[in-house]
Amino acid sequence: MxxxxxxxxxxxxxxxxxxxxxxxxxxxxxxxxxxxxxxxxxxxxxxxxxxxxxxxxxxxxxxxxxxxxxxxxxxxxxxxxxxxGRAVGHAERPEWLQWVHYSETMASLIEQLNLQLVFLRPPAKPSPVVVKLNVARLRGTLAGMEARLGDKEWLLEGGFSAADIMMGFNLFAVPFYVDMDQFPKLQAYRKRMEARPAYQRCIEREGPQRFYAKDFYPVPTE
Ligand SMILES: N[C@@H](CCC(=O)N[C@@H](CS)C(=O)NCC(=O)O)C(=O)O
CATH class of the missing domain: 3.40.30.10 (Glutaredoxin)
Incomplete structure (x- = not known):
């Protein structure tokens, strides 16, 4: 159980x-x-x-x-x-660990944007400067990932791993804040995730998302 x-x-x-x-x-x-x-x-x-x-x-x-x-x-x-996973001694272990934890570098930025753009209620207002900075920093993490992913199917040469699973939450949330057209390799990567039967079973269980009220949250103006 x-x-x-x-x-x-x-x-x-x-x-x-x-x-x-x-x-x-x-x-x-x-x-x-x-x-x-x-x-x-x-x-x-x-x-x-x-x-x-x-x-x-x-x-x-x-x-x-x-x-x-x-x-x-x-x-x-x-x-x-x-x-x-990639066990101790496996050649891909350092890279695997890096991506598992990289996902939280990204997720902490997503969390900041969620706080500013979804949770704050009037009279509190999001800070355009902070949101802009966080979107730029999030875009930076995506650019780094896009470059390292390259033409590989999954993050590691050796194939699908829990490091990709860590990124599932991230790639679900990021498009609400960043225009993903600039990251074609990550878009294709997300599609590969979505095609996995185990991922699809999760989507069936979860149903339509209820957290974001809009499809995209632009940086607010002053
Ligand atoms: N580093 C933690 C972060 C956990 C976390 O912040 N989870 C969010 C939801 S995605 C949460 O529970 N937030 C509640 C809150 O901020 O009060 C992890 O990876 O599990």
Missing amino acids: IKLHHVQYGRSFRVLWMLEEIGLDKIGPLEVIDYQIGSKAMQEGELRKVSPAVRIPAIELDGLVMSESGAIIEYLAETYAPEL
Whole structure:
């Protein structure tokens, strides 16, 4: 039995996708506890007991409690799906670790934009300067990834891995803030993700996204 503390299309999507790639038959039945970001249930409920920062994802699995998406993904790979990880001593391990953690460099920028453009309510107003800076920094992380991905199918030469799974949440959220036409390789990469049956099972489970009210959030004017 595995319990996943989850927000629709949040970072816990990484864990959901990872579990689907591994196959739930290998881990046990999945119970998903859904939250809404900023809700009382998230702040005051069970999550507080299992996540020190009261954030998702968190998992409960065989008496083990973990939060931090990257740590969960690494643990699940080494325990259940070595082919999705790169074990100690593997030539691709340094690069694998780099991409697993790179995803959080990107995600922290997405989070800043979510705070400014989705969460703030009047009379509070987003700062155009901060939003512009964060969009530029996010674009920079995308440019770096586009260049390194090149013509490869997945981030690592050796094939699909949990590092790609970490990027699923990112590439879902980024187009709400950055025009992706300038990143054709990343667009094709996202399509390859979406074509995976395990990813599709997650989308079916999640349904239409309910977090963003618009398809695109431009930098606000003063
Ligand atoms: N580094 C953490 C970040 C977790 C995180 O910030 N999750 C967001 C949702 S995507 C959250 O729970 N936010 C709640 C809040 O900021 O109060 C991870 O990768 O798991």
